[in-house]
Amino acid sequence: MQKLDGVEDLRVRRTRKLLQQALIEGTVDKGFAALTVRDITSRAMVNRSTFYRHYHDKYDLLEQHINAIYEVLEEEGGIIGEGRHEGLIELFKHIQQFPDFYGVVLGAQADAFLSPSFRQQTRQRFLAYFQQTFSEATSDPETPPLDLKFTTVASAGCGALAWWLEQERPSTPEQFAHWMQQIISDILVSTRLRQDSEP
């Protein structure tokens, strides 16, 4: 099935791309819940049997698509790279590259089903990021568990991203990154302060 020695067959990459596109487009106009495998394959101009050679069902397709997008993000060094501010800007630029995808996964019209799975994944990514950047500052044994903070911040981040995507005329990634940075700092600082001022 897979060529072990490196690049996959062009047909495989193309088929996957068409199915992933069709998934997003279909979700935009029918909603993820109402989408059938037939809808997806006919929109993608791919035979239904071929769908099952690649994915188990539409949930699998969604998950793999999310992973694929994250791979792009990581190849761009979006989250892990350089300074934190630059990292956020890269992240938001990346998001602007896939407006439909993030609109579906994060936006207002997102099905209730979608958000949790995405948020969970995002949390893990943010986690890796913040562990790098903030590990020294939060090494105090009295602070709340990192995990809790990350969950909070990740949720806040997702909410903010949704807001950003819903604007009809979104501000630049730079501007938005600046705001996010401030908000996140506020959260982290306030938890530390509360922590410091309590017994």
Added chain:
Amino acid sequence: MQKLDGVEDLRVRRTRKLLQQALIEGTVDKGFAALTVRDITSRAMVNRSTFYRHYHDKYDLLEQHINAIYEVLEEEGGIIGEGRHEGLIELFKHIQQFPDFYGVVLGAQADAFLSPSFRQQTRQRFLAYFQQTFSEATSDPETPPLDLKFTTVASAGCGALAWWLEQERPSTPEQFAHWMQQIISDILVSTRLRQDSEP
């Protein structure tokens, strides 16, 4: 190669569609002249050898794409149908369905090469249309050859369409059809008048 009994293989239709899309997109950002077959196939995620199984070269691809679009137009009854005014409106609605295509073929950024071939095809279509609608009115032996009139009108039509497509906020097909109708009538009437008043 072709299934004689009706519908083509899904792979065939998909491949052609991807190549045609890539042709338009590629023309938009490199120009038709600078486009290579490699550009087209890599953008379409289709192997170059497959390209040659379907088309002789990029000119062939363009021509077949134009024909395909015309087939859509005719299936919609765009030109041939009903009253002349309604026919024009259908035509313009059709054009709005393929903005990129018509933008390339007619718009300001169209390569000098493209317009003539398209204009020629368009002329033939307009010809069929006007032969139906205006044949009685122009049966006078003193009038200039139909062919000449059609060429003139088709050129005028193409120019007007280019204008329409270049507007950032195009008026509705109905509004535009109304203007076109008036302009075309003016042309036809003025030639008849000049014809009538000369010996």
Added chain:
DNA sequence: TCTCCCATGTTGCATAGGCAACACATTCCG
């Protein structure tokens, strides 16, 4: 309840298309 309908999965066989390699022409650059 019992159908009818539609979506999901799965399979065997036929084929369009990918890949690699080729010859040839062209442009470009030292």
Added chain:
DNA sequence: CGGAATGTGTTGCCTATGCAACATGGGAGA
């Protein structure tokens, strides 16, 4: 000038995908 690089066409073999036909299951309506 000569050679490296790039684009065009073409070919033979291998494989991913299309197609048709199944079985299954769930939901809607008589």
